[in-house]
Amino acid sequence: MWNTIWLFFHKLASPKHFYRISGKLVPWLGGITLIFMLAGLYLGLFVAPPDYQQGQSYRIMFVHVPSAWMSMFIYTFMAVLSAIHLIWNIKLADVMVRGSAALGASFTFLALVTGSLWGKPMWGAWWVWDARLTSELILLFLYLGYIALVSAIEEPRSAARAGGVLILVGVVNIPIIHYSVEWWNTLHQGPTVTKFDKPSIHPSMLWPLLLMALAFQFYYFTVALMRARAEVLDRERRSAWAQDVVEGA
Template identity: 90%
Template sequence: MLLAGLYLGLFVAPPDYQQGESYRIMFVHVPSAWMSLFIYVFMAVLSAIYLIWNIKLADVMASSSAALGASFTFLALATGSLWGKPMWGAWWVWDARLTSELILLFLYLGYIALVSAIEDKRTAARAGGVLILVGVVNIPIIHYSVEWWSTLHQGPTVTKFDKPSIHFSMLLPLLLMAAAFQLYYFTVLLIRARAEVVDRERRSAWVQETFSNSASG
């Protein structure tokens, strides 16, 4: 999906009638921005599950998602900056959408720093979960900032209620890239979560038995 999306976006889709070839960065920028929001909301749901029902696997999934969410957020900001220079004449402007997305990156990094600084896993999970839930207020601000304030950032072209105001030749690679990023996230998340579970339960009998069976096999 990643290869197909990049090929269609970079070589098949026509130039934009206003932005020319510069718009092609959106095939990385937009899916990254979508993922930055999706992962944070997913972490908030997982944190709520942990805080309410004390399900440890929910905390494992949340903590394993943080670095991925921060990476997608940084990628969205970096590619947006590359697009902003030719379009706006500046690498960075304190636009409402950009500023709130930067705050999202700080929330991810703050969560990572907080849970890493607390030695007790349970205390760290509770503190991190509360931080994530408090930060959820930033998500609708990011999403609706273009509509609420007069900003430089382009308005929605795909998630419109009537129909997307984007040609299918551009929409298809954009959706392919979004699906590729989504599958990448869940694949890496499961790998990281499995490693985290084994690390946390390394003294448990089932982990030692599993590794002893693997070694003998």
């Protein structure tokens, strides 16, 4: 069993096999994304009742909260991949990091924008220098800094190493974002879903929130694999298998 699993991951590290396997996964992941997205939006917009305090405006959380979760998940995933690339020099790890950066920045930006839209009626201001908001803004700068850094360095290996180091240094910001509402006195509400005892959110609101979180996660893997496939094909364009793919397209 373990030999089979090891063989699978060994093949997955090969650009040729990665391109083939990911090509089969992308349509399935895209279909699952669509199903979860439609179900989450329907339950969140039409089935979930209005909040007794926030009324209809709370529904933006079905986009805001999953976006914030994804901004941290993607960065953490990029940090793991960066460590794998720096330690074992697996090039596909760097490919996935590059394919994830723009998506992570997009989710972070979406979280900040929807948070501002949510904060205006709740706090009376579009932006406050709250610990959670400020650390999330720093996360956006880390994403953009990584994109700018690897774009500025022409030599691919040097760019991958420099970008990986930046990602690993910046990962310290992830626990700061997560625990900011507990470490400091902030306007941002505390955890409601990830509480150990019981989520303080009604199931009619919790289920569409979780469905949207799953939809966003499957969307990320769908698009990240598509971007990684394009990157792999570009890097391997001189190999025989890549030329066969291009000629057969």
